[in-house]
Amino acid sequence: MSNSRLVYSTDVGRVKEEKPEQATIGDGNVRVRPEKKGRGGKTVTVISGLPLAGNDLKAFAKKLKKRAGGGGSVKDGNIELQGDHVDVMVDVLKKEGYDAKRSGG
Numbered sequence: 001m002s003n004s005r006l007v008y009s010t011d012v013g014r015v016k017e018e019k020p021e022q023a024t025i026g027d028g029n030v031r032v033r034p035e036k037k038g039r040g041g042k043t044v045t046v047i048s049g050l051p052l053a054g055n056d057l058k059a060f061a062k063k064l065k066k067r068a069g070g071g072g073s074v075k076d077g078n079i080e081l082q083g084d085h086v087d088v089m090v091d092v093l094k095k096e097g098y099d100a101k102r103s104g105g
Contacts, residue, residue, distance in 0.1 A: 029099070029101075030048070030049045030050055030093055031047070031048050031102075032089050032093065032102055033045075033046050033048075033103045034086050035104070043083060044082060045080070045082075045083065045085045046080050047064070047093070053077070057077070058074055060079070061073070061079045064081060067089075068081050068082075068083060070085075
């Protein structure tokens with residue numbers, strides 16, 4: 001008589017199917033705008049339309065965060081920087097060769 005009950009096994013189980021990351025590549029019209037809505041009154045600079053995806057976009061965001069001297073993130077193909085850095089980012093993007101324009105407030 002066996003009192004063995006299988007508690008855990010690595011032989012079977014759910015296998016999560018890896019899907020390639022779908023990155024939204026911008027349309028080439030680079031827009032830089034400030035946003036406050038839904039952020040507790042704090043201003044965030046949003047850069048959209050960059051023709052970059054995946055790790056290239058993250059690396060470029062890191063460079064822009066360093067230039068702005070603050071934090072930020074990449075969400076839905078947009079770069080969000082903490083603080084109001086719209087004018088500075090437009091200048092930086094133009095020097096990088098992008099046709100950046102200020103939009104919004």
